[in-house]
Amino acid sequence: MTSARTRARLVERLRAQGISNEQVLAVIAQVPRHEFIDEALSHKAYDDTSLPIGFGQTISQPYIVARMTELAVAVPERKNVLEIGTGCGYQTTVLSKLFKTVHTIERIGGLVRNTRERLSRLGIHNARLRHADGSQGLPELAPFDVILITAAAPIVPENLISQLSNGGRLIFPVGSQEQELRMIERRGEDFLESRLEKVNFVPLLSGIS
């Protein structure tokens, strides 16, 4: 179930869906997704689907993790990335292999505890996890080369664009019923917005629990 062959099959499926960055595909092939979900579901770990992780939340579908990561790595520098919505830490782990430092924020305390322990078990030492409402970003550590949001805001989170470095990218799902993946790229004082594809994320909520 966790064999090299199963992971290779996932990578082939991602390729067929248009993921072409070899570095991203190599990281997806390397990260043990079964470590991020409950054992009872581990037979589905390398299927291209989202799965429940408790607390009413989900681990993202590998395709969308690969897609967002591909957009993230195309920045001029990879010093730091801010992830909003850590969940089980799968996307965090993928980013940790491609950026020098990952800052990640999760609002649910139970997930923060589990994920902190998991990241340490997996030997991920360049990810800093905080228990907070991430919707205001992390102004004290800005600017970021990438800000990646893994929960859907009802409106475009324009408050975060001032935390991007020049050439930096804000990658986020937006919408309530119908959601869309979008990207805002900073070019000096200009901000270029692209609308990418239909997606389906859990909502970005305020406050902590």
Ligand code: SAH
């Ligand atoms: N990145 C995860 C996906 C997590 S699902 C993965 O790799 O699979 C989205 C997560 O965002 C949930 O755990 C949810 O609790 C969290 N979240 C929602 N609103 C948030 C907020 N305002 N601040 C921080 N985390 C938030």
